[in-house]
Amino acid sequence: MNDLGSQIAYWDSVGATKTFTxxxxxxxLAGVSPDARVLDYGCGYGRVMAELSEHGFSDVSGVDLSPALIERGRQLHADLHFSVLPSPPDLPCAAASLDVVLLFAVLTCVPDDDAQRALVAELSRVLAPGGLLYVSDMVQQHDERNRSRYAAYAQQFGTPYGVFATDDGAVCRHHDIAELHDLLSDFDLVEEQRIEVTTMNGHRSQAVQLLARKR
Structure with a gap:
């Protein structure tokens, strides 16, 4: 699992062609100032950044570990600020320098427990007190297809239940909601909602969104 914190080869090839939803x-975010300092961590090609910009947020930036996804974003949204993240999860940001961080479908791509904790700790470092962390990610599915691949991967590699490999080479993780709550235990949970999304490989799946405030 040591190399699964980034999976850069996947995201710079087939992963760079995916659609995120x-x-x-x-x-x-209605109570957030339009000039709040907003970072989209794992921004991909800037879909969420563009939506926030269109709704009046003026200080939005995005980082991603994949140069291919960042280049796609720059071509689609030349007016937005993108950066490649050379050593994830480390950010070139001062402590308490951000007001909002978005983490959309990123934890599913970081299946290792320690790597997830390191990521959330880094985001906590750069958020100002009272700042918001907005997480959207996948929960464990209960259909036979998913349960079978969770069990097979856990047995073969000793990974947390919910980790699996996609047919095109990504290793992903679907979470028990308690795992996400524990990961964010140093934050105050403000909002939570279950949603259904289309995955990057075209499946309808259950997900959850969490809005947490830094203490």
């Missing part, structure tokens, strides 16, 4: 609940 997790929706932004703008009501959750």
């Amino acid at each position: 997790h929706p932004v609940n703008l009501r959750w």
Whole structure:
């Protein structure tokens, strides 16, 4: 599992062609100032960044570990600020320098427990007190196809239940909701909602969105 914190080869090849679909609940951000310092961590090609910009947020930036996805974003949204993240999860940001961080379908791509904790700790470092962390990610599915691959991967590699490999080479993780709550235990949970999304490989799946505030 040591190399699964980034999976850069996947995201710079087939992963760079995917369509991402997790929706932004703008009501959750209604109380945020339009000039708030917003970072989309794992921004991909900037879909969420563009939506926030269109709704009046003026200081939005995005980082991603994949140069291919960042280049796609720059071609689609030349007016937005993209950066390649050379050593994830480390950010070139001062402590307490951000007001909002979005983490959309990123934890599913970081299947290792320690790597997830390191990522959330880094996001906590850069968020100002009272800042918001908006997470959208996949929960464990209960159909036979998913349960079979969770069990097979856990048995073969000793990974947490919910980790699996896609047919095109990504290793992903679907979470028990308690795992996500535990991961965010140093934050105050403000909002939570279950949603259904289309995955990057075209399946309808259950997901959850969590809005958490830094203490």
